[in-house]
Amino acid sequence: MAWSPGLPSLLLFGVGVLSGLLALAVRRNRSERYAGGFVALVAVIGTWAFSYGVQLGFDSRAAQLPWWQLTLAVAGFIPTAWLLFALRYAGKEEWLTRPARWTMVSEPILFAAFVLTNPQHGLIWSGLRLPADAFVRVFAPAFAIGYFLHITYAYAIVGFGCYLVGRTAARSSELYRRQVLSLFAAIAPPFLANAAFTLGASPVPGLDLTPFTFGLTVTLIGVALFRFDLLDRTPIAREAALDVVGNGLVVLDAEGIVVDADERARRVLSPAPSTGDHITSVFPDTSLPRLSGTTVEGETEGIRRTYEVQVSTLRDVEDNPTGYALVLRDVTDRSAYEQRLQVANRVLRHNLRNDMNVVHGLAERIESDEADDPAAVAARIQSKVDGVVETSEKVREMTRIEPSSADEAEPVDVGTVAEEVVTQFDTADATVERALPRSRAAITDEAALATALENLLENAVEHNDCDEPWVRLSVEERGGAVRLRVDDDGPGIPEEEREVLRREAETPLKHSQGLGLWLASWSARAAGGELTIESTGSDGTTVRIEFPAADRD
Structure with missing residues (x-):
C-alpha cells in the first residue's frame, strides 16, 4: 500500500523540524566547542522523530x-551523544582519550550493524507482530537478548551523564542549577516513555511514544539555551577558576559576562x-586585557585593604579559551612597604639634603671666619647632625616594620609598655602626665607598639x-577595645599632614613634613591596632591607638 502519513506522522515531522531549527541556531550562534556534541544530540533526536x-x-x-x-539504529547513538555533551559540560574532557572515544562510538555502531542484519540472526528482536485493531498500525517487536544488553548499557551511560551534570551544578551557582533542572526535565519524559516501550507497557500496543515526547524535550532544551544560557555560561570556567589561588575571584565567560563572583x-x-x-559595569574605564596589574581598594571586615587585579585566561584540555578569572590578590602589605620606601626616599632626598646643605653652609662660615659666635654655629651644626642621625634611625625603623597577622596576637599589658616608654622619654623640657592602669590587649608586635608611642610623644x-609643653598618655578599656590616648596642648596638626595620613600616600606636591606621624601610624598597624586623630586644633591634639581587648582567662 502507498505511503499515507496521518496525524502521528505529522506530529513527528513537526518535532523533527523543530529539532533541526534548534540545531541550526546553536551551530550558527554558539562558538563553544561543546556545542558540537549538543548539535549532534539534537540532530539524532530529530532524525529519530522523522524516520519514525x-x-x-x-x-x-x-x-x-x-x-x-x-529508527532503531539512529536511536542507539543518543546515549553516546548525551554522554559526550555531559562530559564537556562538566569539564571532564581529559577523560575523552582516543581509546575512550573509540569505545563510546563503537557500541552504537555495533548495535546499528546488528539492527540492520537482524533478519539473519535475530539477536535484536525475535518477531514483529502487527495488531489489526490498534489505534496506530505499527508492529510490536518481541525484543531479544541483544537489545536488552544495549538498552542496559544505554541507560547506564545516560544515568552517568546525569550524575556528572548534576554534581557539577550542585557545586555551582543558581544559574547552573536552573540549567540542569531544565535538562533533567527534558530527559525525563523520553526516558520514561522508552522504558515503557521496552517493557511492552506502551498505552498503544507496539507504538513507541519516545519520539513524541521529544517535542517537550526540544522545548525545554530551548528554555535552557535561551533563558538560562546553557552553552554561553557553563561551569567549566568556574571549575577551572577554583584552582587559581587568590583572595577574591570573579569568573567571566569568553564574552566578558560575569558568571560567578565570590563573597x-x-x-x-x-x-x-x-x-x-558585563565586566565593564565594574571597570567602565579599563578594558579587560588592560586590567591585569591594576589595583583597587576595598574594605573587608572593617579594614581598608589594597588588591591587585590579575586576569587569567581559562582554557580547556585542548588549549581553547573558555573564559577568564579575575583574581583579586591582597597586596596590602606590599603596598604599605612600597609606601614606606616612597616616604623614605622622599626623606633621604629632601629632608637630609636640606639639613646637610645647612650644615655645609654653617661650616663654611666657621672656616671663613664669618661667624660672629663660632661656638653657637658649631652648636647648630651639632643639632642638625643629631637631627640627621635621628631621621636616619627613623627611616631604618620604618623600613623594618612588617605587619603581622591577627592570628599572631598575644595578650600584652599595654599599661606596662606605655609606662616603660614614658620612663625612657626625656621629660626635661616638657610635662608628661600618665594614667596607665593595667589593661591587656591583643598585640601582634610589642616593639612596634613602643615605637608608635615614642613617636607620638616626640x-x-x-x-x-x-614654653613648657604638656602631654598626657592614658589607657582606657571600653566595649571590648583598649584605647591608648595621647593628648597635648600644642598648635594642632596641619591639615596637609592629616590629609596625607588619611590618604596613606604622598604626592609630589603634598608631603608630610615629618616622619613621626607616619612611623606612629605604621607601627600601630604593625602592632595590630589602628591610629586615629580624634581632634586637633589651636588648643591641642588628641591621638588614639585602639586595639582589641585580649580574652580574659
Whole structure:
C-alpha cells in the first residue's frame, strides 16, 4: 500500500523540524566547542522523530521494516551523544582519550550493524507482530537478548551523564542549577516513555511514544539555551577558576559576562559584580586585557585593604579559551612597604639634603671666619647632625616594620609598655602626665607598639611652641577595645599632614613634613591596632591607638 502519513506522522515531522531549527541556531550562534556534541544530540533526536514518522505512514510490516531498522539504529547513538555533551559540560574532557572515544562510538555502531542484519540472526528482536485493531498500525517487536544488553548499557551511560551534570551544578551557582533542572526535565519524559516501550507497557500496543515526547524535550532544551544560557555560561570556567589561588575571584565567560563572583570580590569591588552583567559595569574605564596589574581598594571586615587585579585566561584540555578569572590578590602589605620606601626616599632626598646643605653652609662660615659666635654655629651644626642621625634611625625603623597577622596576637599589658616608654622619654623640657592602669590587649608586635608611642610623644613635644609643653598618655578599656590616648596642648596638626595620613600616600606636591606621624601610624598597624586623630586644633591634639581587648582567662 502507498505511503499515507496521518496525524502521528505529522506530529513527528513537526518535532523533527523543530529539532533541526534548534540545531541550526546553536551551530550558527554558539562558538563553544561543546556545542558540537549538543548539535549532534539534537540532530539524532530529530532524525529519530522523522524516520519514525515515515514508518508510521505505512500500514504493512514489509514497508515499515526498513524505517524501523533506521529508527532503531539512529536511536542507539543518543546515549553516546548525551554522554559526550555531559562530559564537556562538566569539564571532564581529559577523560575523552582516543581509546575512550573509540569505545563510546563503537557500541552504537555495533548495535546499528546488528539492527540492520537482524533478519539473519535475530539477536535484536525475535518477531514483529502487527495488531489489526490498534489505534496506530505499527508492529510490536518481541525484543531479544541483544537489545536488552544495549538498552542496559544505554541507560547506564545516560544515568552517568546525569550524575556528572548534576554534581557539577550542585557545586555551582543558581544559574547552573536552573540549567540542569531544565535538562533533567527534558530527559525525563523520553526516558520514561522508552522504558515503557521496552517493557511492552506502551498505552498503544507496539507504538513507541519516545519520539513524541521529544517535542517537550526540544522545548525545554530551548528554555535552557535561551533563558538560562546553557552553552554561553557553563561551569567549566568556574571549575577551572577554583584552582587559581587568590583572595577574591570573579569568573567571566569568553564574552566578558560575569558568571560567578565570590563573597570577597562582591565586598571589595564597587559596584559589586552581578551574574549576567558585563565586566565593564565594574571597570567602565579599563578594558579587560588592560586590567591585569591594576589595583583597587576595598574594605573587608572593617579594614581598608589594597588588591591587585590579575586576569587569567581559562582554557580547556585542548588549549581553547573558555573564559577568564579575575583574581583579586591582597597586596596590602606590599603596598604599605612600597609606601614606606616612597616616604623614605622622599626623606633621604629632601629632608637630609636640606639639613646637610645647612650644615655645609654653617661650616663654611666657621672656616671663613664669618661667624660672629663660632661656638653657637658649631652648636647648630651639632643639632642638625643629631637631627640627621635621628631621621636616619627613623627611616631604618620604618623600613623594618612588617605587619603581622591577627592570628599572631598575644595578650600584652599595654599599661606596662606605655609606662616603660614614658620612663625612657626625656621629660626635661616638657610635662608628661600618665594614667596607665593595667589593661591587656591583643598585640601582634610589642616593639612596634613602643615605637608608635615614642613617636607620638616626640611629635607632641617637638612641634609644641609653648614654653613648657604638656602631654598626657592614658589607657582606657571600653566595649571590648583598649584605647591608648595621647593628648597635648600644642598648635594642632596641619591639615596637609592629616590629609596625607588619611590618604596613606604622598604626592609630589603634598608631603608630610615629618616622619613621626607616619612611623606612629605604621607601627600601630604593625602592632595590630589602628591610629586615629580624634581632634586637633589651636588648643591641642588628641591621638588614639585602639586595639582589641585580649580574652580574659
